[in-house]
Amino acid sequence: MSPRLAVSLALKEILRNKVRFASIGAVIALITTLILFLSGLGEGLALGNRQYVSGLGADLLVYQRTADLQIAASQFDRTAVASVRRVDGVADVGAIAFSSTVVEPGSAGARAAGGAGGARAAKGDAGTTSAALRVSLIGVEPRRPGDVAVLEGSGFTSASGNEVVLGRQAALRTGLKVGDVLTVRSTQGAVDERYALRVVGIAAGQQYQIAPSIVVPLVTFERIKPKANLQDDPRSLQFNVVAVKGAAGVAPSTLARRVESQVRAVRAVDLVTAYQNIPGYSAQQSTLDTQSAFTLIIGILVVGGFFQIQTLQKLGQIGMLKAIGASNALVAAETVVQIVLVNLAGVAVGALGTAVLAATFPATVPIVFQRGNVLTALVGLLVIGPLGALVALRAVLRVEPLRALGLGK
Amino acid sequence: MPGGEDRAAAGARSPATIGRDGPHREGGGDAPALVAESLRKTYQLGRQTITAVDGVSMTLRRGEFVALVGPSGSGKTSILAMLAGLLRPTEGSVHIAGEDLVALADRRLARFRRRNIGFTFQQNNLVPYLTVLENVTLMLSLNGRYDAAGATRARELLERLGLGDRLRSLPSQLSGGQQQRVAIARALIHQPAVVLADEPTASLDTERAHQVVDTFANLIHHDGRAGIMVTHDLRMCRAVDRVIVLRDGTVERTIEDRKAIERLAEEALI
Numbered sequence: 001m002s003p004r005l006a007v008s009l010a011l012k013e014i015l016r017n018k019v020r021f022a023s024i025g026a027v028i029a030l031i032t033t034l035i036l037f038l039s040g041l042g043e044g045l046a047l048g049n050r051q052y053v054s055g056l057g058a059d060l061l062v063y064q065r066t067a068d069l070q071i072a073a074s075q076f077d078r079t080a081v082a083s084v085r086r087v088d089g090v091a092d093v094g095a096i097a098f099s100s101t102v103v104e105p106g107s108a109g110a111r112a113a114g115g116a117g118g119a120r121a122a123k124g125d126a127g128t129t130s131a132a133l134r135v136s137l138i139g140v141e142p143r144r145p146g147d148v149a150v151l152e153g154s155g156f157t158s159a160s161g162n163e164v165v166l167g168r169q170a171a172l173r174t175g176l177k178v179g180d181v182l183t184v185r186s187t188q189g190a191v192d193e194r195y196a197l198r199v200v201g202i203a204a205g206q207q208y209q210i211a212p213s214i215v216v217p218l219v220t221f222e223r224i225k226p227k228a229n230l231q232d233d234p235r236s237l238q239f240n241v242v243a244v245k246g247a248a249g250v251a252p253s254t255l256a257r258r259v260e261s262q263v264r265a266v267r268a269v270d271l272v273t274a275y276q277n278i279p280g281y282s283a284q285q286s287t288l289d290t291q292s293a294f295t296l297i298i299g300i301l302v303v304g305g306f307f308q309i310q311t312l313q314k315l316g317q318i319g320m321l322k323a324i325g326a327s328n329a330l331v332a333a334e335t336v337v338q339i340v341l342v343n344l345a346g347v348a349v350g351a352l353g354t355a356v357l358a359a360t361f362p363a364t365v366p367i368v369f370q371r372g373n374v375l376t377a378l379v380g381l382l383v384i385g386p387l388g389a390l391v392a393l394r395a396v397l398r399v400e401p402l403r404a405l406g407l408g409k
Numbered sequence: 410m411p412g413g414e415d416r417a418a419a420g421a422r423s424p425a426t427i428g429r430d431g432p433h434r435e436g437g438g439d440a441p442a443l444v445a446e447s448l449r450k451t452y453q454l455g456r457q458t459i460t461a462v463d464g465v466s467m468t469l470r471r472g473e474f475v476a477l478v479g480p481s482g483s484g485k486t487s488i489l490a491m492l493a494g495l496l497r498p499t500e501g502s503v504h505i506a507g508e509d510l511v512a513l514a515d516r517r518l519a520r521f522r523r524r525n526i527g528f529t530f531q532q533n534n535l536v537p538y539l540t541v542l543e544n545v546t547l548m549l550s551l552n553g554r555y556d557a558a559g560a561t562r563a564r565e566l567l568e569r570l571g572l573g574d575r576l577r578s579l580p581s582q583l584s585g586g587q588q589q590r591v592a593i594a595r596a597l598i599h600q601p602a603v604v605l606a607d608e609p610t611a612s613l614d615t616e617r618a619h620q621v622v623d624t625f626a627n628l629i630h631h632d633g634r635a636g637i638m639v640t641h642d643l644r645m646c647r648a649v650d651r652v653i654v655l656r657d658g659t660v661e662r663t664i665e666d667r668k669a670i671e672r673l674a675e676e677a678l679i
Contacts (some may be wrong), residue, residue: 002553005551008550009536012538012543013538017538316532316533317537320528323495323522324522324528324548325552326519326523400495401495405486405489405490405495405607406532
């Protein structure tokens with residue numbers, strides 16, 4: 001069998017039946033686009049949910065035991081932080097509190113009117129943002145686990161200042177820069193209060209629960225967070241979880257066991273377990289994974305079906321080729337080369353189309369193309385063609401040369 | 410115009426080369442090109458044994474063109490398949506160019522076919538996505554013998570068959586007669602010992618059918634190949650050297666006399 005002859009026959013058949021092969025190539029391209037978008041959407045939504053938690057500079061997250069690993073249900077006060085800090089093998093701890101709030105339109109470009117003590121903003125601050133932006137509000141202890149590393153700016157200068165660090169998405173969507181002041185609207189009791197916060201840093205992506213994040217010192221958080229009861233004492237800090245950084249050489253699993261045994265009524269888990277328990281995260285990911293898997297299966301069936309139908313239409317011709325002396329290896333190689341080439345072209349066009357389409361999407365669409373995921377999807381797509389076409393290949397191999405004379409299978 | 414080209418091909422033929430009066434024989438001495446002995450083929454249909462071919466023997470010399478005729482179910486195609494090594498006989502033997510086909514394993518049999526046998530078929534004769542020239546040179550490529558000289562020989566052969574201006578045409582752009590002539594060229598280009606044709610005129614009108622068979626006979630005689638044509642159309646027999654009449658899987662009679670063959674063909678016209 002000459003590989004060159006097999007490739008030559010395969011190419012000639014493709015080039016002289018362009019419409020037929022282009023149609024299956026287009027189907028493969030569409031399946032590629034669909035799978036890449038599903039993969040990108042899955043990664044985008046996953047990041048939107050877990051980005052802050054997975055990027056924490058910590059080994060463990062400690063929850064109230066009865067909270068069932070739900071961040072919002074877990075409530076601690078300062079004594080819990082002190083207890084965790086005392087556990088052998090703990091290098092550092094940081095309290096983290098989560099809430100949500102709204103960044104007022106017109107924040108960008110406004111300058112801080114007051115100093116560190118002047119938290120309440122005057123109504124009608126000038127600015128340029130056009131719409132209110134709902135954000136995750138995260139309270140952290142500056143320079144403790146849970147605090148975010150800034151890419152621009154200085155970061156927090158005090159533990160209780162009217163300062164804010166913006167996650168990248170929040171910065172992009174508000175247009176705010178370091179030194180600007182943003183106004184946060186917070187419902188406290190029955191009244192909407194507004195607080196001016198100076199932007200002291202811009203961090204990498206810090207999304208949490210599919211929302212851009214703004215990060216403030218824990219003391220500030222306590223003051224500005226939405227609350228139902230204004231009588232709450234702002235000095236009695238409440239927070240949701242404790243981020244724990246282990247000492248060098250202490251395995252996170254060992255540390256988790258120690259924390260759970262030495263601190264009453266807590267549960268300590270690694271960050272992966274933590275973000276997998278963010279409400280909706282696992283359900284969302286498994287839904288998208290299922291969709292991707294079904295799309296791949298549909299792809300296998302469609303590609304397989306196409307090549308099988310094409311093979312069935314060519315049985316007489318294949319029989320003739322075998323009768324005049326073409327080997328099984330030659331006709332099989334021709335089929336495989338065709339399948340691989342058409343599949344490769346379809347996947348390439350689909351990937352290119354996806355890249356072009358994705359470039360036109362606004363930043364609000366949660367699609368993230370992560371190299372590993374894209375490569376996995378592309379490899380999967382390149383495998384489905386030959387996999388789907390195995391049935392066609394079997395049919396090719398089973399054709400008897402006798403068929404050329406109208407006899408045999 | 411396809412029909413016009415068929416006529417042109419027939420017109421270009423020199424009557425002197427239609428070899429019954431002394432065809433050119435290419436090498437090979439007196440050894441027969443094909444010897445089939447006591448061929449028998451049975452099929453099992455449930456508990457019943459069907460005998461398709463029963464004790465058929467034949468010998469073909471180089472440059473001899475033989476017609477296998479007979480009614481449907483007489484065993485024509487089964488015999489052709491056994492002679493081609495496409496069907497293994499239940500009993501008997503087939504020797505082509507001194508090789509016992511029955512003894513060959515499938516892979517060697519495929520190699521033997523592509524080197525020593527030329528085919529034309531009733532249907533699916535040509536590869537639809539290859540041009541006329543590519544269809545013919547395909548046999549050379551399959552044998553690993555495609556080169557510039559082979560391509561030139563293919564062009565010359567197609568020109569002899571009146572297809573010199575259709576070298577780059579696809580089969581779908583040709584008439585039925587032209588397609589059969591391309592198949593003839595493909596069957597002969599690799600200079601096989603034996604050429605087998607299964608109903609080569611089945612889809613052609615009478616005029617084109619005669620042109621195709623005459624062309625076939627001409628080339629077989631001229632190139633010294635042994636040719637066997639299965640046909641149900643007795644009118645086509647006037648171009649052959651011998652007619653083997655089959656009935657119920659056996660040879661009913663063999664007609665070698667020129668006048669008897671002519672008479673058989675004329676009677677079929679009536």
